[in-house]
Amino acid sequence: MGGQHGTPDGGGRDVVAGLDIGGTGTSVVLLDGERVVAREHAPTPAREGGGAMAATAAGLVRSALGATPGARLVGAGVGAAGVVDAATGTVVAASDSFRDWAGFPLAAELGADLGVPVQVENDVNAFALGEARLGAARGLDDVLAIMLGTGVGGAFVLRGELYRGPSGAAGEIGHVTGFGDLACTCGGHGHLETLASGRAVARAYERAAGVAVLGARQVADHARAGDPHARRVLDAAADAVGRAAVLVATLLDVTDVVVGGGVAGAWDLLGPGVDESVLREPPVSGAAVRVRPSALGRDAVALGAASLAPAAAPVAG
Ligand SMILES: [Zn+2]
Structure with a gap:
């Protein structure tokens, strides 16, 4: 040492x-x-x-x-x-x-x-390893990490180690289906990314409000100022993240989730909606699903x- x-x-x-x-x-x-x-x-x-x-x-x-x-x-x-x-x-x-x-x-x-x-x-x-070893999921062996950036990425730490899967694609939660019918960047439709990525949040706001924004951070600023369109867009993103967390908890019994990326900077607005979503449809095991924002931020x-x-x-x- x-x-x-x-x-x-x-x-x-x-x-x-x-x-x-x-x-x-x-x-x-x-x-x-x-x-x-x-x-x-x-x-x-x-x-x-x-x-x-x-x-x-x-x-x-x-x-x-x-x-x-x-x-x-x-x-x-x-x-x-x-x-x-x-x-x-x-x-x-x-x-x-x-x-x-x-x-x-x-x-x-x-x-x-x-x-x-x-x-x-x-x-x-x-990101998943950082949060599991030093951050919001420190000390936890089994963690799902979700990155809400320009797109939506995900990764698993299982039994304390990164789980990549046979083709290295484990944790691609941004492209699971069942989240509406909008076109996704991957060519599919209704993927988590179409509701929860930074780009999706910005585009959804622009469609609803008819006003251009630079990105999700600006949508969050509008929401904090009381703009109902911005609130609805972020509520939809939060609900989608919560449902995705429950999906994983149901399949893998991994109930600890850390969310990072630029959109997670609006956790003051997203967190309550995520918690509500997780409580509304808990996994069949009855285990509590805990979704936390990144503790390490930019590092x-x-x-x-x-x-x-x-x-x-x-x-x-
Ligand atoms: Zn997709």
Whole structure:
């Protein structure tokens, strides 16, 4: 175990880096044990390609190390947007807002640049791990994480470990059906994402109110100011999230749920509706379903990723 007061020979402290490479921003935390000793953030150069994105991420890690005298980097974990092959650390598929990201060997490139082993994971999976190990679901072995971002993602931590499923697609709760009949980004209809994603919330408000908004945060602001259209749209999102949580609790007996992503920033408005939805149709087991907002906020993905960092063997003496 690494001490936090330096080794007797003054060789410094072992730290790991956790990275969150998202569509708009890249964040880095440096961890000494569970303690965050440095943070860095920069816009993601998504349009400049995988090489530029990896270089930006590595630069942020070096800045964080530069701000932490005596820190010695021993490994890094990355939560990355897109479908990720965790075994090889390669991005398999990504949205079209990224250039040259699908196929990019992120773990290899970043590992070569930083000189430490790197583990790459999908960002929603990293979020789930972060909340289960350090956040709102700390100490719980079985957790469903739901990310209400531009789209809706999900991930499972089962028996304390990430559960990816045979094809790596476990937890894709954004695309379960039974939530109305709106067209989904995936080509389907009536998926959870069509009611609860940031994009869906904004579009639903625009349809109802006939006024353009920048995103879900603005809808939440309108709701807090008493706008009934905004309230109804967020109530519908909350009801959908609650029903999805009950669906999972019924199938898997996983009753602890953590909700993150930009839309979860409106938890003051969503929380009561989610609780009401969960109580209205509880799972047949009668077990209580507990849905909580993210406790780690913007750090969740990076902290979860850091917990995956391959720990280089500590150097003795
Ligand atoms: Zn869908």
